[in-house]
Amino acid sequence: MYPEVIIHNSVSLDHAVRGFDVDLGLHYGALLALEAGAVLAGSATAKSGIELFMDITQPEEESDRHRPEVRPDDPRPVCVIVDSRGVLKNLLHFYRNMEHTKDVIVLVSETTPEDYLDYLREREYPFIRRGAERVDLRGALRELGERFGITRVVSDSGPDLNDVLVREGIADTISLIVHPVVAGEGEKKLFGRVGGRVALELRKAVPMEQGTVHLVYAVKK
Template identity: 35%
Template sequence: MLPKIIIHNVVSLNGSLTGFDPNIEKYYEIARTYKHDAVLVGSNTAKAGLEMFYDKITPEKKSDFKKPILKSDDKTPLWIIPDSRGILQNKLHVIRQSGYCKDIIVLISKKTSKSYINYLKERNYDYILTGEDHVNYKQALEIIYDKYNVKAIRMDSGGTLNSILLSQGLVDKISILLSPVIVSKSNNYLIKKLNKASEKGKIDLNLIKNKIVDKNHVLLIYKVIK
């Protein structure tokens, strides 16, 4: 079995994720309405967030080497982070301490360095190894569903990861908070490139909700037709 996955992003009118000031408060207000057990966060997105909100990465403490004690009634989502290149090495403790997740599951591949795997083991981070050069997302998600009882996932990621999961038929819904702005230059769009998306070279969607939000923003929710 696979978890149900919804992509949720705030974008400009021309589909950019960057180059403007998004309404973060409204974005997360909407995100909280989606029932989800975990958030799938791209490693580049996580790294960019750390650089945006922290002047420097604080040193690790002894407690950072221990797995958090999880309470049965804790509704805080898990974070799932694909990071086969290990770009979050020596940074994951900041995310774990943030309070936004109850713990982290890292997705890696056979190309992941031994030093990063040792780093994860020493600090008691759960990790799932699938795929050769890159993470095998379908296999990893099946494991996450079975092992962690994760039935619904919200994506908080950039265009690359969005495109990969869409291309592989793993996304069920797309939620877009459309901002009243057009960005002239951007290298990060909601969707970058669809690889072998379908025989027709496209992915069909079904609009299931449209709503004007705070007069200037529009919320669009689509179901992915598979």
């Protein structure tokens, strides 16, 4: 079973994902409305989120070393992080403790350091190992659907992961909260190297608060 994949992000009018004040209420409200079974992020985005919004000196507790019990009727999504280099070693407990997700699953590759895999095993983090030097996202997402019954994945990440999802034809939909601001030069954009022209079909355009607009596009394949 291969899940539906949606790229979700908040952007400026010039498609920057940094350099302006994101309305987090609108961003996550629209994300939750997508009713995803999993929220996907890259390791760099996940780590920067910890550094920006959490106390990175907070130590891991004994309870953080064990996988929480997940009820079958729990509607919260799982958090899925692409981390083939082990960037989040000793930091994953921050995501395990997030109230809006019920579990953490890590996507790794054949070259992922063995000490990071030991860290995941010891703390009962489920992981999917696909790809040689980098994570084979298509294969990993297919396994995510087959092993965990995930039918819809929403990516909430930066341009590196967005590029892969579009370039490899994985993304089905792009959901954007467009803010009425021009971020200017030097800021990271929504996409960097998608590898060519990608045609989109507008499915929804909804005005929101403070001049923002929610745009939803289907990716033509």
